[in-house]
Amino acid sequence: MKKNDVVTITIEDMSHKGEGIGKSDGFPLFVKDTVIGDVAEVKVIKLKNNYGYGRLMKLVSPSADRINAPCPIHKACGGCQIQAMSYPAQLRFKEGLVKNNLMRIGGFSPEICEKMEPIVGMDNPFRYRNKAQFPVGEKDGRIIMGFYAGRTHDIMECEDCLLGAEENRKLLDAVKEYMYANNVHAYNEETGKGLVRHVLIRKGFTTGEWMLCLVVNGSSIPNPRDLCGRVLQAEPRLVSVSISPNTTRNNVIMGSSYEVLWGDAYMKEQLGNITYQVSPLSFFQVNPVQTKKLYDKAVEYAGLTGKENVWDLYCGTGSISLFLAKDAGKVHGVEIIEPAILDARENAERNGITNAEFFVGKAEEVFANQVLGKENPEKIDVVVVDPPRKGCDEKLLNTMLEMKPDRIVYVSCDSATLARDLKILCEKDYQVEKWQCYDQFPHTVHVETVVLLSQQKPDDVIQTYDF
Incomplete structure (x- = not known):
């Protein structure tokens, strides 16, 4: 086998990164965008001593577990690695991943691993995230917001991630309107210029409270009253609007502090009988x-x-x-x-x-x-x-x-x-x-x-x- 060869393989397993694994004459190939059970035509793009990487060229026979992923950018986005796999198959894959690690790394026996309690999945595996962080950029003179493409810092426009709240879109639109109205530019990683780096949005699933925080390349923003008015009109349930200064040129999203522009320094969320206060910088399960x-x-x-x-x-x-x-x-x-x-x-x-x-x-x-x-x-x-x-x-x-x-x-x-x-x-x-x-x-x-x-x-x- 050599680079650029085209081979047909059956995907028999998946890696911890969500890549399909199939063999050609016993030689393992890792192939992105494939699902266990796929028969795929693959172009060899990289070879190591004991394994290689392939690019999916054509599905010869799709797996019974393959579905049409609802998100139009799921292949390019780095977030949902296995959205093209049916949800029951996702749960089986995750159970298998943990079992394999316990046996391979921990040295536990297969019989022991088979005695686990069944995995707990979701009734609705969409719209479950209470937090979203949207990088902000500019393209062809337009302000864009979305997510980074896999393994890059190229922003893919997406204001309605299917894992997040539907209300995120109108808040992002309000931030855009504020930026256009006040001539506020998005941060540019290459030049270090521009003001708005990220938009953080949190939603209280049980309390109904919302929070918005702009991560900014500076210590303040122009006309903060206008920002607050626009985002509150878009989402009246907001209880906190803030900025988090971050002038460092690195990959860290949030700054080390935040300043409240309107409302409280935190929002509340409830799990069971416990009420938690969550600030823009707090870690809280999503x-x-x-x-x-x-x-x-x-x-x-x-x-x-x-x-x-x-x-x-x-x-x-x-x-x-x-x-x-x-x-x-x-x-x-x-x-x-x-x-x-x-x-x-x-x-x-x-x-x-x-x-x-x-x-x-x-x-x-x-x-x-x-x-x-x-x-x-x-x-x-x-x-x-x-x-x-x-x-x-x-x-x-x-x-x-x-x-x-x-x-x-x-x-x-x-x-x-x-x-x-x-x-x-x-x-x-x-x-x-x-x-x-x-x-x-x-x-x-x-x-x-x-x-x-x-x-x-x-x-x-x-x-x-x-x-």
């Missing part, structure tokens, strides 16, 4: 429907009776911590981002929760200092971890092994690092009891997983883990 289900499962796995001492590491704005607090004796949350901890404390006060305290710092350092650093370390009943994609710091895993909590609830957004961390924990003192996947991001390759680990009994061995 799919509230699935988040509520996932948090309920985390509480179930924690097995709380009202007396437990719980640590929630990588706690963000305290979203899981406050869910746990209603059933725990005491909850301690740790997060490295100080504004998130300020939100967590205010969220606790807003909800009348007095048995939760929050610490700023690295999870691996605060946990060790607050627990192991004491003369008489307190008994830890449950540890909940919800780390970023890179997984848990090894020092934190070792601290957990040293503290020996009765149960560990691991919430993961990356099954590869999840498998790596579970392997470390299960080679020592813990066994996996059960786990479940949650489809937080339909039409993308991302999947959340929640796992319950408990201490091994003296006669337990790794091979007998019961998922």
